[in-house]
Amino acid sequence: MWKSALRPDDGESLGKARAIAPILEAGAEEGVALRTLPEKTVKAMRESGLLSLGLPKELGGQEADFATLLEVSEELSRADGSAGWNSIANGPSGAFAGAFLGDDAVEEIFGGGTDVCCGGQFAPNGRAEPVDGGYRISGSWNFGSGTAYSEWIMGGFMIIENGAPLMIDGMPDLRVAAMPREAITFTDGWHVMGLQATGSYDYECRDVFVPESYTYPLFSREPRRGGAIFQLGLMATTANGHAAWALGVARRALDEIKALGLVHTRMGAPSTIAQKSTFQRDYIRAEARLHAARLLVIDVFTGVLEAARAGENIGIEERAMLRAAATYATEAAKNAVDLAHEAAGTTSIRNGHVLQRCFRDMHTGTQHAFINEETYLQSSEVFLGLRDDSPML
Numbered sequence: 429m430w431k432s433a434l435r436p437d438d439g440e441s442l443g444k445a446r447a448i449a450p451i452l453e454a455g456a457e458e459g460v461a462l463r464t465l466p467e468k469t470v471k472a473m474r475e476s477g478l479l480s481l482g483l484p485k486e487l488g489g490q491e492a493d494f495a496t497l498l499e500v501s502e503e504l505s506r507a508d509g510s511a512g513w514n515s516i517a518n519g520p521s522g523a524f525a526g527a528f529l530g531d532d533a534v535e536e537i538f539g540g541g542t543d544v545c546c547g548g549q550f551a552p553n554g555r556a557e558p559v560d561g562g563y564r565i566s567g568s569w570n571f572g573s574g575t576a577y578s579e580w581i582m583g584g585f586m587i588i589e590n591g592a593p594l595m596i597d598g599m600p601d602l603r604v605a606a607m608p609r610e611a612i613t614f615t616d617g618w619h620v621m622g623l624q625a626t627g628s629y630d631y632e633c634r635d636v637f638v639p640e641s642y643t644y645p646l647f648s649r650e651p652r653r654g655g656a657i658f659q660l661g662l663m664a665t666t667a668n669g670h671a672a673w674a675l676g677v678a679r680r681a682l683d684e685i686k687a688l689g690l691v692h693t694r695m696g697a698p699s700t701i702a703q704k705s706t707f708q709r710d711y712i713r714a715e716a717r718l719h720a721a722r723l724l725v726i727d728v729f730t731g732v733l734e735a736a737r738a739g740e741n742i743g744i745e746e747r748a749m750l751r752a753a754a755t756y757a758t759e760a761a762k763n764a765v766d767l768a769h770e771a772a773g774t775t776s777i778r779n780g781h782v783l784q785r786c787f788r789d790m791h792t793g794t795q796h797a798f799i800n801e802e803t804y805l806q807s808s809e810v811f812l813g814l815r816d817d818s819p820m821l
Contacts (some may be wrong), residue, residue: 441481441492443475445500446473449507453750459625463618464576466625471509478504479515480542482523482665484654488542489526491654493675494729498672505676506683509789510625512676514547516585516669517626517662520662521546521582525606527651527658533606534653537580546582547574548631550646550662552602558594565605568632571616573615576627581612583633584646600818602646606610617742622785622792647819656736663734663747663821667754670799671725674790678718678761685711685768688783694773697806707771714764716810721753728753732735743780747821749809755803758792765790 455466465473473479474507478500478632492500497519526538526545537544554567569583584601593600605640617630651658657665689701689711701707708767732746769776769787776783802820809815 435494439499441478441490441496442499442503444476444478445503445512445792446791448478449503452504452507452511454807456510456782456785459508459510460785462627463624464627465511465514465574470510470577470672473504473511474517474545476545477542479518479545480522481518482657483526483538483542484523484651486537486653487526489523491523491657493657494662494665494668494733495726498668498675498725498729501669501672502676506680507624509677509680509793510623510757511540512673513626513793514574516666516673518545518547518578520665520669521548521574521578522580523654523665524604524644524658524662525580525582526732527646527654528604528644530639530652533639533642537606540781544580545574545578546579546580546606547578548572548582550582550584552584552600552606552646554583554605554633554779556585556587556603556605556638558587559637562637562641563605563643565636565638566606566632567632568615568630571628572614572631573626573628575612575614575629575631579609582606584632584718585643592744603643604646605643607633607636607638607642611636620792622788622790623786629796630675657733659736660732660742660747664729664750665748668725668729669722670793670796671754671757671794674758674761674799675722675725677786677790677793678764681765681768681783681790682711682714682718682789684783684786685771688772688775689773692772692775701771703801710767710771714767717760721757725753731742740760742817744810744817744821748810751821752807755799755807758799762790764795 452469455469458466481492482487485491501515503514504515549569549571553569554565556563556565565585575581582603586602612631612633615630619626649659649661694702728749736742765786769783771782807817
């Protein structure tokens with residue numbers, strides 16, 4: 429297969445991802461049974477340094493660009509959808525903590541090195557009472573991907589004063605808190621169809637004091653550390669990650685159906701799957717759409733990042749296109765996985781088969797609110813001139 433003209437050099441980080449991919453793949457079914465990533469998988473991901481790939485350079489990270497982050501998580505997702513999913517959860521959680529938390533928080537969390545795992549949910553399910561030096565936070569969160577092995581747990585919250593949310597510029601003051609693992613009670617709740625090995629547990633805290641410097645505004649684009657990629661805000665990096673994950677799972681599904689199709693003949697069929705003309709048409713269409721979606725994501729995210737580095741203003745249209753591109757890539761990926769699953773017949777319904785896992789993972793991951801229809805609607809409203817801004821873009 430040719431190399432993309434947009435990324436002629438595979439790079440060291442992608443090489444590391446490919447090196448640990450066999451470990452991730454070998455542990456995939458064990459992770460399904462455990463409902464979290466196996467110890468060997470976590471060890472490989474941490475020792476590779478890939479979970480700290482996005483950390484600001486000031487803290488010893490690489491502050492990798494969008495294309496590098498995409499290629500790495502794409503490769504990890506191709507090996508195991510759950511491991512890839514956690515790479516797009518743990519990685520940005522740590523990177524944005526490093527970029528936006530106060531100095532004393534960063535010293536405690538990252539002072540000993542970059543091998544630190546952060547995870548959790550950023551949705552503002554917590555409620556905080558302002559007190560001297562910080563907040564007393566209580567809340568319950570869901571979908572804490574990668575929290576099973578994280579030392580620091582993130583939780584989104586809103587500040588409550590006099591019984592009502594504190595408002596800033598007409599919006600509730602939404603923030604993210606970094607809390608040590610021992611302050612958190614895990615209530616599990618992760619009994620699901622796909623992405624079982626992500627260990628996306630429910631968790632809660634009650635009246636936990638969190639210093640001000642261990643929090644940051646959810647939608648901030650003013651990092652204390654790091655450069656342009658953090659000035660684009662959390663939404664851009666999250667969108668890039670979702671696209672990477674979906675593209676990786678779909679890539680694996682198409683590779684699997686290609687290999688199967690060349691040798692497998694379904695019951696009653698006169699020839700192999702690959703020799704069926706309707707499959708040939710649908711397969712190459714899926715390949716073309718997946719390549720097109722991938723190039724769209726690389727082009728849009730790289731272009732916006734380069735513009736930000738050049739000091740250009742990144743407006744609502746650019747942010748809307750980032751979100752639309754990620755949602756489109758997820759849509760193309762889902763269609764590719766569905767094709768592979770259907771074409772494989774009863775082979776793909778068996779427990780332990782990689783196509784079944786791809787199907788379950790994809791149909792779980794695509795339920796995420798971040799890449800649902802609302803993304804298209806808000807992005808379209810921006811381009812039609814019906815919306816001036818949205819913190820969700």
